[in-house]
Amino acid sequence: MKNVDLHCHSRASDGLLTPGEVVLRAHDHGVTTLALTDHDETGGLEEAVGAAHELHLRFVPGVEISVTWCGSTIHIVGLGIARGDEQLAQGLQSVRAERPRRAGKMAAGLDAVGISDSLEGAMTYVSNPALISRTHFARFLVGQGHARDVKDVFKNYLVPGKPGYVPHQWANLADAVKWIRGAGGIAVVAHPGRYAFSPPDLHRFLAEFADYGGLGIEVVTANHTPEQCAVFAALAREFGMLASRGSDFHGPGESRVELGALPQLPDGLKPVWQAL
Numbered sequence: 001m002k003n004v005d006l007h008c009h010s011r012a013s014d015g016l017l018t019p020g021e022v023v024l025r026a027h028d029h030g031v032t033t034l035a036l037t038d039h040d041e042t043g044g045l046e047e048a049v050g051a052a053h054e055l056h057l058r059f060v061p062g063v064e065i066s067v068t069w070c071g072s073t074i075h076i077v078g079l080g081i082a083r084g085d086e087q088l089a090q091g092l093q094s095v096r097a098e099r100p101r102r103a104g105k106m107a108a109g110l111d112a113v114g115i116s117d118s119l120e121g122a123m124t125y126v127s128n129p130a131l132i133s134r135t136h137f138a139r140f141l142v143g144q145g146h147a148r149d150v151k152d153v154f155k156n157y158l159v160p161g162k163p164g165y166v167p168h169q170w171a172n173l174a175d176a177v178k179w180i181r182g183a184g185g186i187a188v189v190a191h192p193g194r195y196a197f198s199p200p201d202l203h204r205f206l207a208e209f210a211d212y213g214g215l216g217i218e219v220v221t222a223n224h225t226p227e228q229c230a231v232f233a234a235l236a237r238e239f240g241m242l243a244s245r246g247s248d249f250h251g252p253g254e255s256r257v258e259l260g261a262l263p264q265l266p267d268g269l270k271p272v273w274q275a276l
């Protein structure tokens with residue numbers, strides 16, 4: 001049976017496994033089509049392509065771009081991108097560029113509440129020095145006993161209003177979609193249930209995304225309840241969007257949902273993988 005997982009992470013961003021290990025694990029868990037979608041980074045794709053080729057697993061090169069839209073952080077997944085595309089590479093480079101400065105400010109915020117040397121600490125969890133994220137701080141804080149698990153760290157330290165949170169301006173929505181399309185990819189709204197949008201704002205966002213040429217929306221993801229799945233399936237139909245399915249797997253022991261271990265797409269939707 002087909003098992004498509006179009007959203008996961010490797011050590012090229014904030015995942016725990018190497019790209020090759022992600023591919024092997026996906027294969028072991030019955031995934032038949034996989035996209036690796038590291039944050040603002042395509043450096044893991046080459047290794048993943050090679051590993052997938054050896055295992056006869058269908059591989060879709062992907063990326064997850066951090067976007068700021070009307071003050072909210074939104075993630076846009078690009079699927080089926082050309083790895084060597086120059087405009088996309090430069091765009092992602094510009095998104096990554098401010099991460100080190102932001103990390104320094106996060107460390108200063110944590111220092112102010114008595115947690116010292118968190119930048120150095122977070123760096124020990126980073127594999128790709130160009131991509132330091134809140135997840136790496138979270139792992140350090142758990143390691144130091146400041147919280148039980150990564151989820152707890154976010155709640156107490158790394159979200160708005162908490163000491164390690166630093167507001168940040170990511171890519172424009174228009175640019176992110178343009179880079180993905182320019183690289184021959186399909187732009188998909190990642191985990192829409194995570195955003196605290198009112199229904200009118202959500203409609204405004206989806207209309208704007210579609211205007212720029214965004215084509216898809218994740219309907220089935222690890223953090224959607226069955227009710228949210230139904231809501232986003234209805235929105236996919238309303239906006240005529242392609243529907244995606246992705247675990248957002250970051251690593252064993254950390255992610256609740258295993259690669260490929262998701263419900264199937266609801267009926268009556270156009271699966272994005274048929275367009276890839």
Ligand code: AMP
Nearest residue numbers: 014039066132133134135150151154155
């Ligand atoms: P950043 O791009 O540095 O802001 O980090 C974002 C990453 O943090 C996401 O991709 C998730 O991997 C992780 N993250 C965000 N919120 C949470 C949360 N509440 N619990 C666990 N991980 C989270």
Ligand code: MN
Nearest residue numbers: 009014039135
């Ligand atoms: Mn992540």
Ligand code: MN
Nearest residue numbers: 064075190191
């Ligand atoms: Mn995301």
Ligand code: MN
Nearest residue numbers: 007009064248
């Ligand atoms: Mn993700």
